[in-house]
Amino acid sequence: MSLLTVESLNKSFGGVRAVDDVSFELPKGHMMALLGPNGAGKSTCFNMLNGQLVPSSGSIRMEGEELIGKRPRDIWRLGVGRTFQIAAVFNSMSVVENVQMALFSHQRRLLRFFKPLHRYDREPALELLRLVGIEQYADKPCSTLAYGDVKRVELAIAMAHGPRLLLMDEPCAGMAPHERNGLMALTRRLVDEQGISVLFTEHSMDVVFSFADSMLVLARGKLIAAGDGNHIRHHPKVKEVYFGSGKTFEEDAREPNTGAPVSTEH
Structure with a gap:
């Protein structure tokens, strides 16, 4: 059963079609990668899914509920979490306080400070840190952590409201191989x-x-391939995008520089 259904999604910036008629379904309990070279439309697609950008047209539904037109915080409250390419944490605060702040926000209590922050929701925050494997750093400032551990803090923050869908934008950017494998194994x-x-x-x-x-593969805003690893690995258009000329669509059927039609006879 699908959790997320995207149909005919489009986004234009002036005359540039950044996302061009993209459709896909994400099942429940499924881990899907969105691939493509720089400029393929991945970030634009992501930013429409969580409401940061408004699509030009199309539909984004989570278990039948339309997300287009909702504010990012309302989409977040429906169960869509997100992590970013550059980890977004409060470096001056402790690890556990970062997670406590996320729990506060989810419970709509940010303007109701009647006692010090460290006394609110500490045990639930510690449980989330146990979940991502860094409870031992709970009282350390985030600024003292290795980058791979900061990404785990960000994941704990994203999990604080019990998301049904988690959007992860280049979660392994800037990480060493052992760090990225550890983070993705955790995910x-x-x-x-x-x-x-x-x-x-x-x-x-x-x-x-x-x-x-x-996996889904985008190129120049279009979805050019979808399937499992074996299908994507051997897909001719994917090979062309990553290893060939970069041309992903049918040629114009005209010889370059001559204007003459291309002959199909042999």
Whole structure:
């Protein structure tokens, strides 16, 4: 059963079609990678899914509920979490305080400080840190952590409102190989154990083929391939985008520089 259904999604900036008639379904408890070269439309697609950009046309539904037209915070409250390419945490605060702030926000209590922050929701915050494997750093400032651990803090923050869908924008950017494999193995476990769905963008193909259940490939705003790792690995258009000329669509049927039609006779 699909958690997320995207139909005929389009986004234009002036005369540029950044996302061009993209449709796909993301099942429950599924980990899907969104791939493509720089400028393919991945970030634009992501930013429409969580309401940061308004599509030019199309539909985005989560279990039948239309998300287009809703504010990002309302989409977040419906169960859509997100992590970013550059980890977004409060470096001056402790690890556990970062997660406590996320729990505060989810409970709509940010303007109701009647006691120090460290006394609110500490145990639930520690449980989330245990979930991502960094409880031992709970009282350390985020500024002292290795980058891979900061990404785990961000994941704990994203999990604070119990998301059904988690959007991860290049989660492994800037990480060493052992760090990124550890983070994605953790994400895989969350998918398997908690039944959440994950859509992630990533440039590290070893990560993608190791952890994704399925993949979508964009090029010049269009969806050119969808399927499992074996299908994507051998797809001719995907090979062309990543290893060939970069031309992803049918040629114009005219010889270059001559204007003469291309002959199909041999």
